[in-house]
Amino acid sequence: MSLDEAYWQSALPEATFVDFEVEKEIYVPMRDGVRLSTDVYLPTGADGKLPTVLVKTPYDKDVGEGSVRTKWVDYFARQGYAVVVQNERGLLLSEGSFDNYLQGASTDGSDTVDWIVRQSWSNGRVGTIGCSSSGEHQWAMASGNNPAHSAMVPGSSGTAVGNLPGNDTRGAFYRGGIPMLANWALWYGRYVPTERLMLPSGSTQEERQRIRAYFALSGRRGWRPDSPERLRHLPSKDVLREAGGPLTPFDDYMTRTPADHAWDEVEFIGAGDEPRVPALHINSWHDLASGETTRLFAYLQSLNTPDQYLIMGGGPHCAIWQELPYQITKALAKEMFAGMTTTEMDATPAPDMRSFTFGDLELGDVRYRGVDHGYPKLYLAWFDKWVRGRENGITDMPKVQLFIMNQGWVGADTWPLPRTVPTTYHLTEDPDAWRRNEAGGLSTDSPANDLVDSFVYDPMNPTPSLGDELGFHAAIDQRPVSARRDVLVYSTPQLEHAVTVVGPIKVDLHVSTSVKDTDFIVRLVDVYPDGRAINLAHDGLRLRYRDGFDAPEPAEEGTVYQIVLPNMVTGNRFLEGHRIRLEIASSSFPMYERNLNTGGNNFDETEGVVARNSVHYGAVHGSSITLPILPD
Known part of the structure; x- marks a missing residue:
């Protein structure tokens, strides 16, 4: 300079x-x-x-x-x-x-x-x-x-x-x-x-x-x-x-x-x-x-x-x-x-x-x-x-x-950085996942099997926020939230080589629900060798807006919808021995307003409906996260 x-x-x-x-x-x-x-x-x-x-x-x-x-x-x-x-x-x-x-x-x-x-x-x-x-x-x-x-x-x-x-x-x-x-x-x-x-x-x-x-x-x-x-x-x-x-x-x-x-x-x-x-x-x-x-x-x-x-x-x-x-x-x-x-x-x-x-x-x-x-x-x-x-x-x-x-x-001289390579990590089956209290894995290889992971979201007991608020202490170990039954966790194996992610991130999910409306919240996490899980970025989508904010539509029970969440951005080097993690839930309260799942206005309601929400992934309903990777 x-x-x-x-x-x-x-x-x-x-x-x-x-x-x-x-x-x-x-x-x-x-x-x-x-x-x-x-x-x-x-x-x-x-x-x-x-x-x-x-x-x-x-x-x-x-x-x-x-x-x-x-x-x-x-x-x-x-x-x-x-x-x-x-x-x-x-x-x-x-x-x-x-x-x-x-x-x-x-x-x-x-x-x-x-x-x-x-x-x-x-x-x-x-x-x-x-x-x-x-x-x-x-x-x-x-x-x-x-x-x-x-x-x-x-x-x-x-x-x-x-x-x-x-x-x-x-x-x-x-x-x-x-x-x-x-x-x-x-x-x-x-x-x-x-x-x-x-x-x-x-x-x-x-x-x-x-x-x-x-x-x-x-x-x-x-x-x-x-x-x-x-x-x-x-x-x-x-x-x-x-x-x-x-x-x-x-x-x-x-x-x-x-x-x-x-x-x-x-x-x-x-x-x-x-x-x-x-x-x-x-x-x-x-x-x-x-x-x-x-x-x-x-x-x-x-x-x-x-x-x-x-x-x-x-x-x-x-x-x-x-x-x-x-x-x-x-x-x-x-x-x-x-x-x-x-x-x-x-x-x-x-x-x-x-x-x-x-x-x-x-x-x-x-x-x-x-x-x-x-x-x-x-x-x-x-x-x-x-x-x-x-x-x-x-x-x-x-x-x-x-x-x-x-x-x-x-x-x-430009944003996003010109040398970054969009790299897709697919949600995939991981035979060892449940031993680590996770739902599955992340892999650059496309999965062969069609799978679905489900969880129960109760708006009267919403998944809590941990970090991400405005303030000094926004980066917090997510393990207390990751261990909840209303959170799905997908992680890569421990990285053999460091991976540098710099730029905008896109998450593609195939989802279904048992209610007229619900939310899907995603979070990118850096998992350290000692188990610490540090939040890097987050995004969400209210399902009624899946076809656009000017065209809200109620969901039909059991129908699988494709949704895109494009708002995350970060600059982080996942070091050797770390894992890249994507967490999926239906609330992050009180950072996000909780969805009461009724399909109504939400802002003027006082009673909620319990939802059974699902994430579909595999050869037919592929779900993934695309990361901009900066080559060394």
């Missing part, structure tokens, strides 16, 4: 400015008259016009992304940038209403950029940065191609992705038409209520500053609506009501289907959008929406969109976002470790990215290798190129950079 060494020696070792000044609670007007709560940080003593970094966020500006304590304000202001942090409309002290996800994201973002470039301190260029929701809003904004929006760094932002080719998840709200219950109950319930305390009209900047300094703006810190006990409540559309939470868009979303045209009102980035803003697509393999991130990158690549770069790291949602010395700070960790006391928080060390473990997965050194081993240095170089106007060679890096778990970093 050819980066200008003189640039790094001059720009990075020390901050250019020792301090900065802040003006809080500026009301910036949008085109419809709504005013958004905005803070402006300027480096003390800076002369001339400044490049600007903008963080738009739904979170408390004094606690979440964009605060001084999470380093971005401090980091960029000390490097000579103006930093603007703004709350989204309808949230905290911003005016307006939050009636929909990404409410006003496209126009509000562009209007804010226009306001910035009119300021006396602006050089006329703005870069945007942020992770999770602070990354997602950047995509709607970029779709408008404001000429002053010069660069962007959206992290873990796949939930902004809508109807792209091959993506039918409505911003990761669904997997195969199944609502992702736990994640969205938590996010909507805690962070973005429709109901909130309102400021009196005509409030002054000084009044807003005093209110913000005195009152807690971020809601009930220890309140978690996503506990399994609370999410067991039926009907599922009322889980936030039962938990005592305020009204949110989630209440409406749970009553929709994936084909509901009401989803079109959400400002997802989708087919037809052609953003031209130079972008670093940053995510990690265990993120909720890693598949959406890679599919968006592939879509923009198909349009020959210039200056798009994909970086997939190791770890869960936003964990790689800030690394040594800009790790996950305690301000951000307080959100993730919700429910801990302050004393417990202070006693919890930030993860060391040089030897990073989350849950039961040991990743080793996950630091970014491309730019002097640091994501923050990468982001600074990116903005220095596009927002400050310095030529530093940053665009010479590979378009695609991937941290392969159990291996390390690889680079290429």
Whole structure:
């Protein structure tokens, strides 16, 4: 990677400015008259016009992304940038209403950029940065191609992705038409209520500053609506009501289907959008929406969109976002470790990215290798190129950079990687399987016999989730779940040679059921020689949508249906002695909303029906998983 060494020696070792000044609670007007709560940080003593970094966020500006304590304000202001942090409309002290996800994201973002470039301190260029929701809003904004929006760094932002080719998840709200219950109950319930305390009209900047300094703006810190006990409540559309939470868009979303045209009102980035803003697509393999991130990158690549770069790291949602010395700070960790006391928080060390473990997965050194081993240095170089106007060679890096778990970093210029070989592993009979509490095997050879494996799925005793939630500990040993009678397990023999899987994964199944509707959930697992079974990716399909989300049909008892589950993606090296495993169940609760098997609406029902579900495989009804294998 050819980066200008003189640039790094001059720009990075020390901050250019020792301090900065802040003006809080500026009301910036949008085109419809709504005013958004905005803070402006300027480096003390800076002369001339400044490049600007903008963080738009739904979170408390004094606690979440964009605060001084999470380093971005401090980091960029000390490097000579103006930093603007703004709350989204309808949230905290911003005016307006939050009636929909990404409410006003496209126009509000562009209007804010226009306001910035009119300021006396602006050089006329703005870069945007942020992770999770602070990354997602950047995509709607970029779709408008404001000429002053010069660069962007959206992290873990796949939930902004809508109807792209091959993506039918409505911003990761669904997997195969199944609502992702736990994640969205938590996010909507805690962070973005429709109901909130309102400021009196005509409030002054000084009044807003005093209110913000005195009152807690971020809601009930220890309140978690996503506990399994609370999410067991039926009907599922009322889980936030039962938990005592305020009204949110989630209440409406749970009553929709994936084909509901009401989803079109959400400002997802989708087919037809052609953003031209130079972008670093940053995510990690265990993120909720890693598949959406890679599919968006592939879509923009198909349009020959210039200056798009994909970086997939190791770890869960936003964990790689800030690394040594800009790790996950305690301000951000307080959100993730919700429910801990302050004393417990202070006693919890930030993860060391040089030897990073989350849950039961040991990743080793996950630091970014491309730019002097640091994501923050990468982001600074990116903005220095596009927002400050310095030529530093940053665009010479590979378009695609991937941290392969159990291996390390690889680079290429396209996604999926051009050298990967789609390799099909068939579900097959394994005479020794039952001794290992499994259903069968996985083999690259086609099976000769026709077989069927069945299990009983009781929605009142659903197969539980173990890992895969939004949070730090997403990679968990699956053995307690794998041993259940309502889970089918198919594994290869111990590998004689390592197998590297990088890219999108497709599962083809032939299934049948005894009820009118049910779900099928699949999970890719890396089985270690000591028996640990680490989850890598998951997907699901609600059987009524087997012919399309706009054509739901009840199932007929005993009829065999072919279904395809295309949403999994990973980058993992299955080492010698490991086994590749596919697990199949009919629930993963509370991560997925459980199907009550009645064939009804599901979201408004309180009684379930027990299902006998079957997976068929063999010469006639072949079931398989296709893995993109990267040759050594």
